[in-house]
Amino acid sequence: MGTVAGREGHGYLADMEELTEYLGHRRLGYLADGRSAALDTLLSGRVLTHRLTDTELSTGILDAHPDLIPLLPFDDHDHDPAAGGLHTIFRDLDDDVFDERGVDDPDWPKDAALLLERDALAEFRPGDLVALALIDGELRLTAAAVPPRPHPIFTGALADLMPPEGPEPLDGIVWQLMADDPTLLTAPTLLLGDLITATGYVCDGDFIAAAGFDFAAHRGASHAAAVAAAHHLTDQETDAVMTFVALIGVLEHTPDDERERAVDAVVATAGDRFAHLASPNAARAAFGEAYATLDAGTDTLHRAAAVLRDRGPRRTAPTAHWLAGKAAELDGATTDAERHYERAVSVDPNWDEALEALARFASDRGDAVRAIGLLDRVPGGDRDPMYELLRSFRPVDRPDLGRNDRCWCGSGRKYKVCH
Structure with a gap:
């Protein structure tokens, strides 16, 4: 079943x-x-503690990592923080809330936080310990009146x-x-993060x-596996895409005076891995990761395309031109975009993505013959949603109609300007 x-x-x-x-x-x-x-x-009556910082006091936002993570499912979806509820917010997803609360550090918090009423922590001072407990199905925040002590069972159990x-x-x-x-954890104890650290984790x-686990390598491997599964990539294509992702990161986040040296390092360590971006499937994945996942700007995409064009293997030239075309199209520079797509096809006449892009441009101009011809060069192009529509606009030889007669298709236009 x-x-x-x-x-x-x-x-x-x-x-x-x-x-x-x-x-x-x-x-x-x-x-x-x-x-x-x-x-x-499970969580009824459990108590987790958290030590307050200046930022938390001034903004009414509690960094959930790591002390409060087990309580995140109990954010109060239906209640305004001003009414005493707690609401989970996330960096990157709720940046407008952090901005509205005056959080200047774009990297704080790293992930999840609990949003309270702005003045909910007015009675506290930096370094004060608060306790969060689930009482009658709702999270409640109070001062941790009892001096916290290590939990004797926690270390061995973990x-x-x-x-x-x-x-x-x-x-x-x-x-x-x-x-x-x-x-x-039924009474205030040391912070969860401190308990974990004391246990060697x-x-x-x-x-x-x-302790000592390479989280960065693990995140990289997990990301690569997710990209490979999402785009059906081979191992070599996955390596190529992740190398391109590293290039995007360098271009996007390295200061101007250090960027060229950082790019040199990426190119030097890439070896032949960039070569597998010649596959249109890998190119699509590289663009998707750069633009949709990493939110790279079009300037970064243009620079990455230039690096790939000028310093990558010759076989990746169509990919470089296609990426430049995508960046130009996102900028609204359609003439430049079409020129880049034409260059991609001039290097590889069968490069699918560029052919499909050029077919869209031809269709937009009303050139059904060219659009159909381009799609016919793409495997499965006749299954493209616009293919049948384009066929209906393809010129038809009708010797029984004069050039100035109404077109046979019923458009109301003259035959010479329609079909």
């Missing part, structure tokens, strides 16, 4: 069962051992639960610890691993 469901596009049975379970209980959490738990029950390899989701680990010990984003 699972195989049939997957083939029909509905997903596999296990996935659908998990989704159905989650939809039936909005606050369902997945534990480290694979089981699920109702978080309103060491027993954590696998030796790879990172684990931090929330799932903490929920598992709570499920295994109903007394855990470190946190990075939403994940926890043994």
Whole structure:
């Protein structure tokens, strides 16, 4: 049954069962051992502590990492922070909220935060410890009146639960610890991050691993795997796309006086990996990662295309021209875009993406013959949604009609300017 469901596009049975379970209980959490738990029950009466900073006091925003991450499913979706509710916001997704609250650092917080009423922390001072507890199904913030102490059970329990390899989701680990010990974190204790550090582990984003774990390499490998799966890339194409992503990062974030040297370093270490961007599929993935995922500006795309054109393998020239065309088109410079696409095709007459782009331009000008001819050079181009429409506008020889007669297609225009 699972195989049939997957083939029909509905997903596999296990996935659908998990989704159905989650939809039936909005606050369902997945534990480290694979089981699920109702978080309103699991977290009831648990207490997590957090030490306040100047930024948090002035903005009414609490950085959730890592101390408060297990409580994030309990943001108060239906209540305004001004009415006492807590709402989860995310850097990059809610930048307007951070700006409105006066957060000047674009890198703070790194990910999730809890939004309170602006003056909710007025009674506190920098360095004060607050406690967040789930009481009657709602998160409540109070001063941590009891001096926090290390939790004697936490250290050994965490060491027993954590696998030796790879990172684990931090929330799932903490929920598992709570499920295994109903007394855990029921009174103010040291900050969760401090407890984790004291046990020999470190946190990075939403994940926890043994101290010394290379989170950067893990993120890179995970990103590469996701890109390969999303775009159906070969290993070589994936390497090429990730090298291009590294180039985009350097161009986007390196200061002007250091950029050329940084680009030299990327090109020097790339070796032959750029060569596999010659595949239109890899080129699409590279553009998608740069523009949609990394939000690179068109100036960066132009510079990356120039690096690829001038310093990449010769076989990547069509990709370089196509990327320059995409950047120009995003800038609204359609004439420049078309010129770049023409150059791509002049190097490789069968480069799919450039042919399709040129067909769009020809169609926009009403040149159905050229548009159809371009699409005919693309494998499967006759299945393009505009192909049949273009066929209806292709000139037809009608010797029975004069040039100034009404066109046979019913457009109302003269035959000489229509078909």
